[in-house]
Amino acid sequence: MIFNVVNKDICVGSIKIRAIASSSLLLVGDTKTIQLASAFDTPPESLIVGPLVSVAPKG
Secondary structure (H helix, E strand, O other): OOOOOOOOOOOOOOOOOOOOOOOOOOOOOOOOOOOOOOOOOOOHHHOOOOOOOOOOOOO
């Protein structure tokens, strides 16, 4: 298999983000390296694990 990548110019007019997840990454363009880190500052005993509640969309 031959895989050929041709990078060309990219022009982004606007980005509208409607929701995010607990671990999210928005990437426009290309990169050689991505390093992700996270911090959780809430004590483990305050974490409530239960059924998920969906958020109703606006509008």
